[in-house]
Amino acid sequence: MTEHDLSAVRRHGVIAVLRAPSVATALDTTEALLRGGITAIEVTYSTPDPAAVIAEIVRRHGDEVYVGAGTIRRPEQAAEVADAGAAFLVSPGTDAELAAAMKATGAMVMLGGMTPSEVMLASKLGADLVKVFPSSLGGPGYLGALRGPFPDIAFMPTGGVTAENLDAWFAAGATAVGAGGDLVSSHAMAAGDWETIEATARRFARALHATRATADAAR
Template identity: 50%
Template sequence: MSTHPERPDHDVLERIRADRVIATLRAPDADLALIAVEALVEAGATSIEVTYTVPDAGRVIAEAVHRYGDRALVGAGTLTTPEQVAGARDAGAAFFVSPGFDADVVAAIRAGDGPAIIGAYTATEVQQVVANGVELVKLFPASIGGPALLRALRGPFPDVAFVPTGGIRGDAVAEWIAAGAVAVGAGSELISSEALRGGDRGALVAHARAYLAAAAAPA
């Protein structure tokens, strides 16, 4: 599978590989989401996915890019319509994530800059996603199959770049990387739900730092 080195996407893909962890941010409102972004950047997270389940997600992305774009990649997630893709692109998103395959959504992402990270779980789904030029396959929900599922899928798809997401602990990241992942996605495991609801920036920073430290440890 080509990562299209002639496209600006290439630098983003290499950055995600180096970061190893994409922080997947869900929040009950835009203000709490921005507090979480600030905490994640302070903790050292440099690939941050703002999901479209966050109210006014486009504003959150635009503000996060304005504040932290020199220190972090800010992407958009849970994209399920081409209109959301367009809004995320206008807001300055650096990468685009969808939980599953939709041809119109993938086409909208591929029409502009920024790599697509599209959800798949079975061999059939992976094959369909890759056939549509997707750069990264979001293996979701990863915790159900575990690293053994990824190792099995890499048999027929040795060149596919997988990003397992869902239920991945910090101390398990190295095992996933060893199994062939280029990075992992982490949501509530990385972003404390309790601290987020309370807007406790200090607790968010501490929780994220602990996760990222565990994620950086060798297998």
């Protein structure tokens, strides 16, 4: 991995984990997130035809959005979404065959791990970043504990991340965070309530800005 890859993740800070019921809903949700200031989108395989969604996001927005694919569980999925333009690939766990397929695409690779052994395996298999999932089980304190033996590994907690606790996750050592239901409400998507999604994205964006301002002031 190049420093440029990791700097992109740091720059965006919050990655919206998108589990939409349809392609059209995924695209409308993406537009609402972008209007709210969240510019990194993980289109999961829980969304129908994620490759089509990613290709259309890239067509509409190009480099203005950092788009990738998540919930990758099979090797062939990695190539499919990478060909569609995914800049990063995310798996909820760590598997050697899957990791090799993800690495072969040249995209940034994020492998899931929760325990120290899983973190070590993900790193050994070439993960550029470890997705701590489900991070709601241990909270920021657990992430901070992982940072002790693994100060050289980039972590992205996912699960249990809210606008209200965003600062605690970054203080614990997160490189970025993944935010699913607390950022992208399934009820709001089902109702086509783009205003709520946009407003929630603004809350997350403001929280990220405040967290970074506090960190800068402390330096």
